[in-house]
Amino acid sequence: xxxxxxxxxxxxxxxxxxxxxxxxxxxxxxxxxxxxxxxxxxxxxxxxxxxxxxxxxxxxxxxxxxxxxxxxxx
Amino acid sequence: xxxxxxxxxxxxxxxxxxxxxxxxxxxxxxxxxxxxxxxxxxxxxxxxxxxxxxxxxxxxxxxxxxxxxx
Numbered sequence: 339x340x341x342x343x344x345x346x347x348x349x350x351x352x353x354x355x356x357x358x359x360x361x362x363x364x365x366x367x368x369x370x371x372x373x374x375x376x377x378x379x380x381x382x383x384x385x386x387x388x389x390x391x392x393x394x395x396x397x398x399x400x401x402x403x404x405x406x407x408x409x410x411x412x
Numbered sequence: 413x414x415x416x417x418x419x420x421x422x423x424x425x426x427x428x429x430x431x432x433x434x435x436x437x438x439x440x441x442x443x444x445x446x447x448x449x450x451x452x453x454x455x456x457x458x459x460x461x462x463x464x465x466x467x468x469x470x471x472x473x474x475x476x477x478x479x480x481x482x
Contacts, residue, residue: 349456367433369432369433371430371457373457373458373459374456374457375455375456375457375458378454378456378457379456382454382455382456383456385450385454386450386451386454386456386457389446389447389450389451390430390432390447390451392436392443392447393416393432393435393436393443393444393447394416394432394433394434394435394436395434395435395436396433396434
């Protein structure tokens with residue numbers, strides 16, 4: 339039996355950053371915030387995101403949470 | 413290349429900085445202060461010196477790069 343323990347969590351915001359002049363594809367830019375509390379809720383992270391986004395100019399595309407789990411043997 | 417930096421104090425009195433590229437200018441100091449209040453009240457982040465406990469400062473930082481031909 340394996341155990342998975344969440345040991346690290348980060349908030350990753352993806353913004354639209356214009357289009358590629360040749361292909362016309364959307365370009366995205368990501369910004370990560372480390373040191374998210376393991377027990378932080380999605381509501382908390384969304385609230386933080388909603389206050390940070392208006393301080394900058396790009397359009398928010400997605401909000402992600404990246405968790406790292408340490409897997410060990412039971 | 414400009415950035416906005418939000419500086420907080422943690423429980424050990426050390427500074428923790430959040431930065432964002434492409435800040436809106438002119439900066440609205442009230443909006444910046446409110447955003448920092450929200451980060452403190454949500455309390456969703458930690459630091460090596462404990463929770464964030466107070467706002468310290470905020471600033472716009474610009475980096476100028478000039479290539480040197482060698």
